[in-house]
Amino acid sequence: MQTAAEITFWHNDGSDILLPVPAEFSFAENYNHLSTATNEALYTLRSGKIYKAIAVGDRDTVVEISDEDGTHLRIVFIEEPDTDSPELREGVARYVHDWFDLGTDLAPFYEMAQNDPLLKQAVESFYGLRNMGIPDLYEAICWGILGQQINLGFAYTLKRRFVENFGRSIVREGETYWLFPTAERIAPLTAADLSAAGMTTGKKCEYLVDTARLIAGGGLTKEQLLQAGSVKQAEKMLINIRGIGPWTAHYVLMRCLRMPDAFPIDDVGLHLSIKHVLGLDAKPSKERILELSAGWTLWESYATFYLWRLLY
Structure with a gap:
């Protein structure tokens, strides 16, 4: 019942x-x-x-x-x-x-965006698009780490290698489907184990293993981050972890924790999208982005996601 x-x-x-x-x-x-x-x-x-x-x-x-x-x-x-x-x-x-x-009410975001010169085109083009998330914390952090300093296509290649070497598979109707490796699966491994499977640089492999051990041991949970009290405090918790900088922290807070004011302001894709929308000759400065985003309060995450969608 x-x-x-x-x-x-x-x-x-x-x-x-x-x-x-x-x-x-x-x-x-x-x-x-x-x-x-x-x-x-x-x-x-x-x-x-x-x-x-x-x-x-x-x-x-x-x-x-x-x-x-x-x-x-x-x-x-x-x-x-x-x-x-x-x-x-x-x-x-x-x-x-x-x-x-599905739990986010986008009506206020759309109302704000209709009068925003940066967002108007994006929300009209992709009305109804949701910030497709990454519910698992370890998966979100891994994707952030794997995506650092490389192009998106290569990041997907590394993700597939990681998944197919260490994740679980399930066969249904003759098709194979994969589940992302759990922190518990990766925690007993070494960086060398990941490198041998065709993963990325040794340092990134170290970060993936270190984070797995932290999460598997209960030292980092979604609940702890949500209870931090603010996006700034949650960011501080994450950047204290080796291999996680401000961009990765805000990416995780945006895609996994659903913090509405998570804002990866240093993201290259965001800069390129703003440059495209405004017809600029060069990428905008951080100060200029802060000016342009002044009206996005508590919608920084969705604004970023929609601007990304204009490019990808």
């Missing part, structure tokens, strides 16, 4: 799950955004549907996610022997809800 919270959060439809979406949501825009990823290892797009492996506790499952009349996401389990499990259904629904950031 569903609880009152479950009824407002998601619904059973036979063996499927129906997840309500806000009015300011477009499945097509989010699907198109996901399709821009090159060499993605953690989801598959086919015929307008998204396929993804999800871990719920000690169980791995694969689901198909599609649009349902623009009002819901339909979540279909693929060859899952026990779809009646309340824990499995709740865990999958919560993961998808978080992944698509």
Whole structure:
């Protein structure tokens, strides 16, 4: 029997799950955004549907996610022997809800952006796009570390190597789906183990292992970061970790913790997008970006995400 919270959060439809979406949501825009990823290892797009492996506790499952009349996401389990499990259904629904950031009311953001010279074009072009997140903290930090100082295409290549060497796979209907390596899986390894698997520089491998050990040992959790009290305090907690600077910290706070004022202001993609929108001859200075973003209070994260979308 569903609880009152479950009824407002998601619904059973036979063996499927129906997840309500806000009015300011477009499945097509989010699907198109996901399709821009090159060499993605953690989801598959086919015929307008998204396929993804999800871990719920000690169980791995694969689901198909599609649009349902623009009002819901339909979540279909693929060859899952026990779809009646309340824990499995709740865990999958919560993961998808978080992944698509369905709990954020974008109406105030759109109202602000319509009068902002930097954001107006982006929100009109991609209305309904959500900040597709990275719910797992270790995965978010790894992606931030892997993406440092390299182009996006190579970052995806490194991510795939990491996933396929150390992650778990699950086969459904003849297709293989991957889950990102857990911190517990990486913690006993060494930087040399990662380097031998074709990963990046030794230093980055050290950072990946060190962070895994910290998270696996309980020294860093999402709850601790959320309880920090502010994005500045959470940033300080993260940059105290070797291999995490301000850009990576804000990326994690933006994509995993959903802190609305997380702002990776030093991001090259953000600079290039602003340069493009304003028709500048050179990338804007940090001081100029602070001036331009003065009206984004508590929407810095979404503003950055939409400006990225203009480029990628």
